[in-house]
Amino acid sequence: MNISAASKAAGLPVKTVRYYADIKVVEAPSRSEAGYRTYDDVAVRKLVFVRRSRAFGFSIEGCRELLGLYQDQDRTSSEVKRIASKRLEEIEEKQRELQSLHDELAHLVTSCRGDHMPDCPIIDYLG
Amino acid sequence: MNISAASKAAGLPVKTVRYYADIKVVEAPSRSEAGYRTYDDVAVRKLVFVRRSRAFGFSIEGCRELLGLYQDQDRTSSEVKRIASKRLEEIEEKQRELQSLHDELAHLVTSCRGDHMPDCPIIDYLG
DNA sequence: CTAATCTCTCCAGTAACTGGAAGGTCAAGG
C-alpha cells in the first residue's frame, strides 16, 4: 500500500500520515525501491488508533503513550484507565471554563440592545 | 510609564505588551530618548481591553476589531453585539463538541475495570 | 563607580499540522 491508499484507509490526510512517520508516531513499515513509503494493515490500524485518540483530544505524546499500551500484551487496564481519566478531567476542566465564559458573555450579549446607538455594555465591560 | 509599569498596570507580561506593540495591536504612544517604549493611561486602558477580550477567547484579529469599535465614537452597539454573538456561538459549538467527547469518554472510562488485566474497552474502542 | 535592574532587538521554539516548490517515479495512451 502506498501512502495515499493508507491515508484513505486510515481516514487521514496524506500530509498527516507523512508527518506521523516523520515524528515517529506511526512509521511506514518499509520503503519501495524508489523510496516510496509502504504501509500494511497493521500500520493502518495504528494510524486509525491515533486518529481516534486525537479525536478525543489526546496530544501526540498522549497518543504515543496509548499506542505503546495498545501494542503491549502485558499492559494493565488500570494504566489505560488512568490516562483516559486524566484526559476526562482535562475535558471537564475545560467545560467549566467554557461554561463561565459562556454565561458571562451571554449575559453581556443579552443586555446589549444592538441598535444604532454607540452605548454598549459589552464595550463598557471590556474597557 | 516604562513598559514594566504599564505591564503591571495592565495585568500582562512585559513580553506580551512588547508583542502587542510589535504586531500593532496596542503600540506605545512614544519612545524615550534611549528608545524605551513609553506608555500613558490611554494605552494602558487599551491593553486592559485586549486582555479582557482575549480572556473571552477573542483572537488577536477579533481584539483588533473590537478595539477599533472601542475607540470609534460613531460605532453602533449592533456592530459590537454581532461580533460578541459570533464568539458566543463559537463557544456554544465548542461546548457541544466537548459534551459529546465527554460523554463518550466517560462511558468508556466507566466501563473499564481498571485492574491488572490487559482487557480494556478503551483500547478496544480506539483500535 | 559599580552592581543590579531595566530595556532594547533579534532569533528560536512551542503544537500539530498544512501548503507549496522542486524534482524523481510510474502507468496508460498515442
Added chain:
DNA sequence: CCTTGACCTTCCAGTTACTGGAGAGATTAG
C-alpha cells in the same frame, strides 16, 4: 518511444499567540 498526469519524495515556510534567551545598551541605588 514519448509524453502526460498522477503519485511520490524532501525540504522550507507559515499558522496562533506568545515565551525564553542571548547580547548589548540605559538607568538607578548605594
